Amino acid sequence: MPELPEVETTRRGLSPHIIGQKITRVIIRQPRLRWPIPENLPDLLQQQTIKNLHRRAKYLLLEFEHGWLILHLGMSGNLRILPQQTEAGKHDHIDLQLSNQQMIRFADPRRFGAVLWHDSQHPIEQHPLLQHLGPEPLPDTQSPFSWPILQADELYRQLQRRHSAIKTCLMNPAIVTGIGNIYANEILFTSGLHPAAPAHTLSLQQCSQLVEQIRQILQQAIKQGGSSLRDFVHVDGKPGYFQQQYWVYGRSHQPCRNCQQNILSLRQGQRSSFYCPQCQPAPLDIAG
DNA sequence: CTAAGGACCTGTCGGC
DNA sequence: TGCCGACAGGTCCTTA
Numbered sequence: 177m178p179e180l181p182e183v184e185t186t187r188r189g190l191s192p193h194i195i196g197q198k199i200t201r202v203i204i205r206q207p208r209l210r211w212p213i214p215e216n217l218p219d220l221l222q223q224q225t226i227k228n229l230h231r232r233a234k235y236l237l238l239e240f241e242h243g244w245l246i247l248h249l250g251m252s253g254n255l256r257i258l259p260q261q262t263e264a265g266k267h268d269h270i271d272l273q274l275s276n277q278q279m280i281r282f283a284d285p286r287r288f289g290a291v292l293w294h295d296s297q298h299p300i301e302q303h304p305l306l307q308h309l310g311p312e313p314l315p316d317t318q319s320p321f322s323w324p325i326l327q328a329d330e331l332y333r334q335l336q337r338r339h340s341a342i343k344t345c346l347m348n349p350a351i352v353t354g355i356g357n358i359y360a361n362e363i364l365f366t367s368g369l370h371p372a373a374p375a376h377t378l379s380l381q382q383c384s385q386l387v388e389q390i391r392q393i394l395q396q397a398i399k400q401g402g403s404s405l406r407d408f409v410h411v412d413g414k415p416g417y418f419q420q421q422y423w424v425y426g427r428s429h430q431p432c433r434n435c436q437q438n439i440l441s442l443r444q445g446q447r448s449s450f451y452c453p454q455c456q457p458a459p460l461d462i463a464g
Numbered sequence: 465c466t467a468a469g470g471a472c473c474t475g476t477c478g479g480c
Numbered sequence: 481t482g483c484c485g486a487c488a489g490g491t492c493c494t495t496a
Contacts, residue, residue, distance in 0.1 A: 178489065178490085179489060179490090182489080208473095209473095210472065210473090210490090210491085210492085234490075234491095248490080248491090249489090249490090250472095250473090250489090250490060250491090251473090251474095251488070251489055251490055251491095252473090252474080252475085252488085252489075252490095267474085284473095284474095285473080285474050285475065286472085286473045286474050286475080286488085286490095287472080287473050287474075288472065288473065288490060288491080289490090305491095305492090337465090337466085338466080338467095339466080339467080340466080340467060340468090344467090344468095347490090347491095348491095349490090349491070356489055356490065357488090357489065357490085358489060359489095445467095445468075445469080446468095446469080446470090448487085448488090
């Protein structure tokens, strides 16, 4: 389910229910995710208080006195707050029971997600999965961390030395974090950029507009996810996501919402891309 | 270093 | 109805 807006919505939905709570019990039904869940996780978390919940890229970081629980939702993961006695389904892999009689339940049918521990003897920024991440697309004045923030001039520098398509660059977490397939398509549409445009052909001004659209699209998606936050608890862990109206994503052969031309699709790096041939004209290099 | 493809998993859908 | 391939919101790892 998750790109950055969904992970951020999850963070916001979860936070008030879990911060300050103590972990009273850990149930692991399926330890085999992308990487195995640490076997000693129940011991590590037992009687520990959740100090805070942060997000870096699409990772959720549960802060404890002595370390960090790193969560990633993969392609199909979700986290819910439920009463402790709620029966577990087939893909409910982990429960973290809390002192308030609720629990955090992690479900992930495809098991591309991850649940890892990082000891606080090293800064969380140095975790192997986090240390090579690119800048955050959205400035966050709340965050106690000083993660790098996306900037047009730095993005321009990065793209200058890339010969791959702009869309694959947008989805590359070393260049900018948090953008997955849906929002990459949407961002390129509102930026008027063809998904196959070679990254190094973008001007500084285009990069500047791109950064603006990245922020715009992600902020708006968070806002829409946030508007359904009430459904977050007890329900289905899909806040806002499916209610969104997309410009191009999943809209092959349908008319462009801007110019009525038919939306086209193509494959890039085994992912589907969608674009309007009129609003996102192909650059000369790739025409024909 | 960059770029491209495979790998990890389960579920769903369309076609025969 | 059953089987098969294609596809699905991510990203690390290997190979060239």
